[in-house]
Amino acid sequence: xxxxxxxxxxxxxxxxxxxxxxxxxxxxxxxxxxxxxxxxxxxxxxxxxxxxxxxxxxxxxxxxxxxxxxxxxxxxxxxxxxxxxxxxxxxxxxxxxxxxxxxxxxxxxxxxxxxxxxxxxxxxxxxxxxxxxxxxxxxxxxxxxxxxxxxxxxxxxxxxxxxxxxxxxxxxxxxxxxxxxxxxxxxxxxxxxxxxxxxxxxxxxxxxxxxxxxxxxxxxxxxxxxxxxxxxxxxxxxxxxxxxxxxxxxxxxxxxxxxxxxxxxxxxxxxxxxxxxxxxxxxxxxxxxxxxxxxxxxxxxxxxxxxxxxxxxxxxxxxxxxxxxxxxxxxxxxxxxxxxxxxxxxxxxxxxxxxxxxxxxxxxxxxxxxxxxxxx
Numbered sequence: 001x002x003x004x005x006x007x008x009x010x011x012x013x014x015x016x017x018x019x020x021x022x023x024x025x026x027x028x029x030x031x032x033x034x035x036x037x038x039x040x041x042x043x044x045x046x047x048x049x050x051x052x053x054x055x056x057x058x059x060x061x062x063x064x065x066x067x068x069x070x071x072x073x074x075x076x077x078x079x080x081x082x083x084x085x086x087x088x089x090x091x092x093x094x095x096x097x098x099x100x101x102x103x104x105x106x107x108x109x110x111x112x113x114x115x116x117x118x119x120x121x122x123x124x125x126x127x128x129x130x131x132x133x134x135x136x137x138x139x140x141x142x143x144x145x146x147x148x149x150x151x152x153x154x155x156x157x158x159x160x161x162x163x164x165x166x167x168x169x170x171x172x173x174x175x176x177x178x179x180x181x182x183x184x185x186x187x188x189x190x191x192x193x194x195x196x197x198x199x200x201x202x203x204x205x206x207x208x209x210x211x212x213x214x215x216x217x218x219x220x221x222x223x224x225x226x227x228x229x230x231x232x233x234x235x236x237x238x239x240x241x242x243x244x245x246x247x248x249x250x251x252x253x254x255x256x257x258x259x260x261x262x263x264x265x266x267x268x269x270x271x272x273x274x275x276x277x278x279x280x281x282x283x284x285x286x287x288x289x290x291x292x293x294x295x296x297x298x299x300x301x302x303x304x305x306x307x308x309x310x311x312x313x314x315x316x317x318x319x320x321x322x323x324x325x326x327x328x329x330x331x332x333x334x335x336x337x338x339x340x341x342x343x344x345x346x347x348x349x350x351x352x353x354x355x356x357x358x359x360x361x362x363x364x365x366x367x368x369x370x371x372x373x374x375x376x
Contacts (some may be wrong), residue, residue: 001316001320002316002317003315003316003317003362003365004316004317004318004353004358004362004365004366005353005355006183006185006318006319006320006351006353007183007353007355008355008357008358009182009187009355010187010253010257010355010356010357014249014252015200015246015249015250017155018242018246018248019242019244019245019246019332021245022242022245023242025241025246026268027241027290028240028241028301028320029208029238029239029240029241030053030210030216030238030239030240030241030345031143031241032241033074033241033244033245033248034151034239034241034244035231036244036248037053037239037244037247037248037251038052038053038193039051040248040251041178041193041195041251044160044161044168044197044251044254045170046168046171047168047169047171047197048197048355049169049170049171049195049196049197050195050196050197050198050199050202051193051194051195052193052194052195052202052206052209053187053191053193053204053239053243053244053247054192054193054194054209054237054238054239055190055191055192055236055237055238056179056180056181056190056191056192057085057155057157057177057178057179057180057181057191057192057240058088058179059192059194059195059204059235059237060178060179060192060281061085061086061127061153061155061177062089062093062179062235062237063174063175063177063194063205063208063209063235063237064089064091064153064173064174064175064177064194065089065090065093065095065125065153065176067196067201067204067205068124068125068151068153068174068175068201069091070090070095070125070151070178071094071095071096072094072095073095074094074095074096074098074122074123074124074125074374075095075096075098075120075121075122075123076095076096076097076098076101076123076124076125076127076129077098077099077100077115077118077119077123077125077126077150078090078098078099078127079099079100079110079123079127079128079129079155080099080102080110080326080339080342080343081102081108081129081131081184081323081339081342081346082101082129082131082155082236082323082326083157083323084323084326084329085155085157086127086129086328087112087332087336090127090177091331093184095124095125095265097332097335097336098118098124098336098337099326099336099337099339100114100115100118100125100339101114101339101341101342101344102341102342102345103137103280103341104341105281105298105341105344106279106282106283106284107280107281107282108130108131108132108134108282108296108342108345109131109134109135109136109137110128110136110141111128111129111275111341112137112140112141112144114145114339115141116144116148118337119144119150121147121168123148123152124150124151125146125149125150125151125152125154126141126144126150126151126153126173127153127155127259128141128152128153128154128155128167128173129157129158130154130155130156130158130159130162131158131162131293131302131322132158132281132290132292132293132294132296132322133159133162133185133290133293133294133312134162134282134285134287135159135162135163135164135165135169135287135288135290136287137287138164138167138172138287141170141172144236151174152172152173152174152277153173153174153175153176153177154169154170154172154173154175154176154177155176155177156169156170156176156178156195157177157179157181157184158177158184158185158293158294159178159185159293160178160184160185160186160254160291160293161185161247161254161255161258161289162258162273162288162289162290162291163288163289164198164287164288164289165287165288166289167288169182169288170195171195171197171225173196174196174198174201175194175195175201175205176194176195176196177192177194177195178192178193178194178370179191179192180192180193180243180247180250181344183334183359184293185254185258185261185293186247186250186251186254187246187250187322187332187366188243188244188246188247189242189243189246189251191239191243191244191246191247192239194209195279195366204232207231207232207234208232208234208237209234209235209237209238209329210234210235210236210237210238211230211234211235211236212231212233212234213227213228213229213230213234214229214230214231215227215228216230217264227232228282235293239299253356256356257281257356258291258292258356260356260357260358261291261292261293261354261355261356262290262292263293263360264282264292264354264358264360264363265292265295267352267360267363267364268280268295268352268354268363268367269283270369271363271364271367272297272367275370275371275374276300277299277300277302277303277372277374278298278299278300278370278374279295279297279298280296280297280298281296281297281298281302285352292354293313294322294351294354295351295353295354296322296349296350296351296352297349297350297351297352297370298345298348298349298350299348299349299350300348301348303348303374305347305348305350305373307373307376308370308373308374311369311372311373311376312366312369312370312373315365315369315372315373316365317352317353317366317369317370318350318353319350319351319352319353321346321349321351322349322351323346323349324346325342325343325347326348327339327343328346350370352366352370353367355365
């Protein structure tokens with residue numbers, strides 16, 4: 001049906017062999033592959049990070065707020081242009097979501113000025129997202145957190161391989177949360193990583209990940225321990241060994257894959273940079289090295305987005321929206337504040353196909369379809 005899909009997973013025999021090795025081992029959950037994956041991820045980030053692989057990115061966010069002791073009567077400032085997981089975990093720990101608007105039509109990162117304007121005596125934490133793999137203004141954000149004593153959670157679902165002025169994203173927060181969902185730059189189907197630089201938080205997270213148990217099941221399987229203690233209430237947010245094995249291979253491919261994404265995005269810029277009714281955020285980005293997770297564009301008010309999506313679908317091009325306005329979701333109507341700039345973007349954004357194995361010829365197919373939609 002599709003000439004060009006929104007995303008394709010770039011697997012080859014390395015991923016297949018990695019999973020087969022796990023299946024042949026007879027141990028499928030949180031074992032040696034996971035330890036190797038965690039160690040390799042620490043190497044990617046540096047800065048004395050401590051990494052725990054978990055079942056998904058939402059689990060990592062949930063654990064982050066729990067470890068930060070965020071709960072009832074607390075306020076958490078969350079991004080207005082993001083996947084709903086940031087708001088969901090805030091509600092699930094009993095806290096109140098306060099949305100921060102984006103900076104501008106060119107910079108869709110949370111606006112530090114808007115963040116500061118929304119801080120109250122009840123504000124306890126700040127969650128930020130590096131949209132599309134472009135770094136937020138981390139100097140200003142970390143300064144705000146220090147000034148107001150806020151617990152900082154970095155939502156790094158989009159960021160592996162990206163940095164802020166040379167420092168990897170995911171190394172600024174008290175805790176950072178990564179996602180390895182199927183469309184991410186590191187794709188394991190499901191899976192995530194929760195990251196901290198602090199020993200006390202790491203120990204909290206380690207126990208929380210697996211029922212609060214003092215000894216992992218793998219150690220008992222290997223005969224290194226006969227029993228275990230439960231040191232604190234915990235959850236079952238463990239990753240499985242197959243996802244970890246995939247993650248190891250995907251990490252090895254990350255730099256090359258991100259470089260391919262960069263070249264494709266530059267081709268998009270060349271094709272769409274002067275097209276009326278289309279603007280491209282972050283085009284002149286200068287805060288660091290992006291990893292080009294997705295390819296978002298902003299359509300003008302004169303364009304009926306639904307018709308453009310249908311036109312492109314009929315041309316065989318799959319598109320998406322990142323993201324619908326949080327204020328329009330049934331669970332959040334009348335429960336979150338307006339964020340006019342982000343709501344405008346939500347109403348007019350269109351996400352175009354982007355993945356490492358894509359060709360410049362396929363980019364041309366997408367651009368031709370979008371231009372055709374605008375002229376129809």
